[in-house]
Amino acid sequence: xxxxxxxxxxxxxxxxxxxxxxxxxxxxxxxxxxxxxxxxxxxxxxxxxxxxxxxxxxxxxxxxxxxxxxxxxxxxxxxxxxxxxxxxxxxxxxxxxxxxxxxxxxxxxxxxxxxxxxxxxxx
Amino acid sequence: xxxxxxxxxxxxxxxxxxxxxxxxxxxxxxxxxxxxxxxxxxxxxxxxxxxxxxxxxxxxxxxxxxxxxxxxxxxxxxxxxxxxxxxxxxxxxxxxxxxxxxxxxxxxxxxxxxxxxxxxxxxxxxxxxxxxxxxxxxxxxxxxxxxxxxxxxxxxxxxxxxxxxxxxxxxxxxxxxxxxxxxxxxxxxxxxxxxxxxxxxxxxxxxxxxxxxxxxxxxxxxxxxxxxxxxxxxxxxxxxxxxxxxxxxxxxxxxxxxxxxxxxxxxxxxxxxxxxxxxxxxxxxxxxxxxxxxxxxxxxxxxxxxxxxxxxxxxxxxxxxxxxxxxxxxxxxxxxxxxxxxxxxxxxxxxxxxxxxxxxxxxxxxxxxxxxxxxxxxxxxxxxxx
Numbered sequence: 476x477x478x479x480x481x482x483x484x485x486x487x488x489x490x491x492x493x494x495x496x497x498x499x500x501x502x503x504x505x506x507x508x509x510x511x512x513x514x515x516x517x518x519x520x521x522x523x524x525x526x527x528x529x530x531x532x533x534x535x536x537x538x539x540x541x542x543x544x545x546x547x548x549x550x551x552x553x554x555x556x557x558x559x560x561x562x563x564x565x566x567x568x569x570x571x572x573x574x575x576x577x578x579x580x581x582x583x584x585x586x587x588x589x590x591x592x593x594x595x596x597x598x
Numbered sequence: 599x600x601x602x603x604x605x606x607x608x609x610x611x612x613x614x615x616x617x618x619x620x621x622x623x624x625x626x627x628x629x630x631x632x633x634x635x636x637x638x639x640x641x642x643x644x645x646x647x648x649x650x651x652x653x654x655x656x657x658x659x660x661x662x663x664x665x666x667x668x669x670x671x672x673x674x675x676x677x678x679x680x681x682x683x684x685x686x687x688x689x690x691x692x693x694x695x696x697x698x699x700x701x702x703x704x705x706x707x708x709x710x711x712x713x714x715x716x717x718x719x720x721x722x723x724x725x726x727x728x729x730x731x732x733x734x735x736x737x738x739x740x741x742x743x744x745x746x747x748x749x750x751x752x753x754x755x756x757x758x759x760x761x762x763x764x765x766x767x768x769x770x771x772x773x774x775x776x777x778x779x780x781x782x783x784x785x786x787x788x789x790x791x792x793x794x795x796x797x798x799x800x801x802x803x804x805x806x807x808x809x810x811x812x813x814x815x816x817x818x819x820x821x822x823x824x825x826x827x828x829x830x831x832x833x834x835x836x837x838x839x840x841x842x843x844x845x846x847x848x849x850x851x852x853x854x855x856x857x858x859x860x861x862x863x864x865x866x867x868x869x870x871x872x873x874x875x876x877x878x879x880x881x882x883x884x885x886x887x888x889x890x891x892x893x894x895x896x897x898x899x900x901x902x903x904x905x906x907x908x909x910x911x912x913x914x915x916x917x918x919x920x921x922x923x924x925x926x927x928x929x930x931x932x933x934x935x936x937x938x939x940x941x942x943x944x945x946x947x948x949x950x951x952x953x954x955x956x957x958x959x960x961x962x963x964x965x966x967x968x969x970x971x972x973x974x975x976x977x978x979x980x981x982x983x984x
Binding site for chain 2: 507508510511513529531532533534535536555
């Protein structure tokens with residue numbers, strides 16, 4: 476399983492043809508206390524870069540983009556009841572969606588951990 | 599990280615940066631929106647203990663009568679008469695040491711700003727008024743006040759000093775640092791106190807719904823004062839993010855959002871800021887519209903809103919009746935940490951303003967069911983006189 480990152484601070488972890496997606500710890504820290512997460516319907520087809528979810532902090536709503544193209548096959552329902560889970564474990568149990576990949580080659584253009592860390596250091 | 603050098607700083611900017619404050623541009627100033635603990639914890643801390651806020655971006659000022667031959671009540675009557683030409687507030691009727699919340703209406707009854715005006719307590723200070731106006735409006739407000747008093751009174755800005763809000767149930771314990779005087783103040787009273795930090799103006803007021811004080815203090819004394827307070831057990835520095843969620847829970851208007859040049863004080867639910875004597879005289883800007891709305895009720899009204907589900911609605915969200923017709927708009931919306939859920943305020947047509955009315959708020963193109971709720975969302979905890 477490899478994890479890749481986007482410049483919009485989403486992560487995507489691939490196992491077989493299923494990509495688990497979320498926002499990075501950096502993004503969660505920047506947002507502050509998450510109070511609401513709006514997740515897509517199962518079965519929705521998204522293209523890379525589409526708005527796939529919304530995360531709301533006390534102050535503002537932010538879009539979450541699909542890091543890769545695919546079909547939404549699962550969403551993290553636990554976040555509906557406990558949105559603070561995003562702050563507590565953004566890159567593990569705070570995942571947002573699972574996508575069935577339609578174009579695995581898209582992953583190649585995303586950053587690995589070292590590249591993402593270097594990207595963060597430059598912000 | 600580069601910061602916009604055109605932004606103004608306050609006497610406390612360096613302290614906030616050193617404490618890890620997340621600095622953002624606000625009304626032309628570089629201000630801390632939150633500290634490392636975050637908005638939620640900062641908000642709750644203020645409701646339970648005591649939060650300290652830098653509000654030095656706001657516009658404190660003193661207006662002093664030029665005619666030094668007038669003293670005491672005569673001097674106050676003279677200065678009051680000047681500003682009552684632009685304010686609907688009973689300034690003449692202020693007791694020594696009393697502060698009032700008021701609006702600056704335009705000729706058509708809209709609101710140019712909301713502000714505080716106070717009459718000093720000391721005999722020697724009669725003929726002077728204390729103002730605190732909003733940061734984003736201060737150039738406009740000071741110009742209007744100065745023009746209304748041209749040749750008769752002189753406005754001296756005090757926004758080169760620091761203005762520090764100390765808010766929450768433990769604020770009264772914290773404020774002992776500047777002397778015992780402030781503890782004797784009741785809500786909406788103020789006094790000039792001389793103590794270890796020189797001459798400071800302390801008012802028992804604020805914009806969080808909690809008991810608390812606002813302290814106007816010399817720039818070179820501000821950091822020492824703040825450090826002393828922050829060293830005590832119950833006081834933490836709080837950013838503007840929590841200030842906004844606290845005021846929204848308290849049902850208080852934020853200028854430029856819940857109040858603007860098209861909104862009348864009556865629509866905003868601020869009729870109580872226009873005292874009987876001023877209604878009878880009907881001699882302030884916008885009186886025609888404002889008094890007509892008082893007599894006949896306004897077409898729309900500011901209301902509180904609570905959701906049936908958990909999705910916040912933000913400023914600008916359309917409000918529809920259950921038939922799908924637009925009946926209003928959200929002017930402030932967010933999450934209320936003490937309420938434990940989303941809260942909003944907005945303006946709706948009068949027929950939909952009753953508490954309990956169900957409405958749809960349009961969030962990301964989807965209608966979501968909300969209910970008109972009483973304001974404030976969290977009871978005020980002021981230290982009222984008597």
